[in-house]
Amino acid sequence: MRCDRSLAVAGLLAVLALAAAGSAEAAACCNFTLPASLPYPTDKFEPSIDNMTMNLHFFKHANAFVTNLNTALATCPELFGRSLYTLNTQVGNTRACSPLEATITSRLIGLVIRAGRCPIIPPKCWLQVRNAAGGFWNHGLFFLHNLAPFGSQKYERDASPALKQAIWQVWGSEAKFREAFSAAAAGVFGSGWTWLSYDPRTKKLKIQTTPNQDNPLQALPGTQQGFPILGLDKYYNVRASYIAAFYDVINWKGVSAAFAKAKAGTFSSLDVLKPAANWQASG
Numbered sequence: 001m002r003c004d005r006s007l008a009v010a011g012l013l014a015v016l017a018l019a020a021a022g023s024a025e026a027a028a029c030c031n032f033t034l035p036a037s038l039p040y041p042t043d044k045f046e047p048s049i050d051n052m053t054m055n056l057h058f059f060k061h062a063n064a065f066v067t068n069l070n071t072a073l074a075t076c077p078e079l080f081g082r083s084l085y086t087l088n089t090q091v092g093n094t095r096a097c098s099p100l101e102a103t104i105t106s107r108l109i110g111l112v113i114r115a116g117r118c119p120i121i122p123p124k125c126w127l128q129v130r131n132a133a134g135g136f137w138n139h140g141l142f143f144l145h146n147l148a149p150f151g152s153q154k155y156e157r158d159a160s161p162a163l164k165q166a167i168w169q170v171w172g173s174e175a176k177f178r179e180a181f182s183a184a185a186a187g188v189f190g191s192g193w194t195w196l197s198y199d200p201r202t203k204k205l206k207i208q209t210t211p212n213q214d215n216p217l218q219a220l221p222g223t224q225q226g227f228p229i230l231g232l233d234k235y236y237n238v239r240a241s242y243i244a245a246f247y248d249v250i251n252w253k254g255v256s257a258a259f260a261k262a263k264a265g266t267f268s269s270l271d272v273l274k275p276a277a278n279w280q281a282s283g
């Protein structure tokens with residue numbers, strides 16, 4: 001995992017620091033970092049998404065989530081070393097706790113995740129982790145697995161037979177899927193994401209929406225758990241034409257690869273901070 005290398009580096013830094021200053025204070029383990037580059041030219045998404053929007057949202061907006069997440073980890077160092085995926089799933093997970101602790105905790109985070117239980121993420125950093133781990137994961141999936149330059153991929157040619165079959169099973173056609181996805185996206189009030197997710201219980205695809213930077217991995221009250229394989233950020237633009245233009249910049253190969261993992265029960269191995277396999281093969 002990406003943490004191992006950081007651990008090794010942190011260890012080396014700690015040794016150097018000890019040698020140099022005699023200080024026992026080790027560098028914090030495992031801060032997250034934003035991938036340094038995108039695997040495609042960012043000016044090849046027009047007219048769907050302009051060059052400035054591409055750059056702003058990845059290198060500024062997504063980077064803010066990384067910084068916020070690292071700040072949250074500094075507040076709750078017991079979370080260091082957990083993968084971005086694990087942090088997301090733990091936002092909605094609970095552990096046994098006393099009724100008193102459950103009451104206090106739900107007040108602190110402003111939400112009852114599950115009656116009589118406490119969230120696995122400590123309340124002092126829960127909101128920060130929810131927003132920052134969510135925002136970071138969502139942008140990783142979007143930029144590195146969901147997007148491909150304008151017109152470079154075609155659903156018929158590039159989506160896997162398994163994905164096409166699953167979409168056909170629920171919506172009957174790609175056109176009907178688009179209609180349903182667009183309607184859901186247009187219905188997102190304020191900021192939030194629209195998702196195409198795989199539901200492990202029904203073994204079917206579904207469309208979900210979540211507010212702000214939440215996602216279906218977090219499975220918070222009001223959102224069923226799902227493995228999101230395609231997401232659309234409402235933040236970019238509220239115009240219906242933007243939603244319609246989204247279908248011209250979808251990396252169907254990346255979405256198909258994510259779908260294969262979701263279906264196989266290995267979705268936790270999808271590293272949204274590394275470009276999808278089709279980018280690695282070509283580049």
Ligand SMILES: *[C@@H]1O[C@H](CO)[C@@H](O)[C@H](O)[C@H]1NC(C)=O
Binds near residue numbers: 042043051052055
């Ligand atoms: C796209 O934006 C990047 C980053 O701001 C810039 O370096 C690049 O020159 C831009 N490309 C075009 C064609 O404007």
Ligand SMILES: *[C@@H]1O[C@H](CO)[C@@H](O)[C@H](O)[C@H]1NC(C)=O
Binds near residue numbers: 031
């Ligand atoms: C980790 O990130 C936090 C928050 O940005 C920062 O204060 C801290 O110095 C970073 N630690 C390391 C070892 O880079």
Ligand SMILES: [Fe+2]
Binds near residue numbers: 061062139233235236
């Ligand atoms: Fe964004």
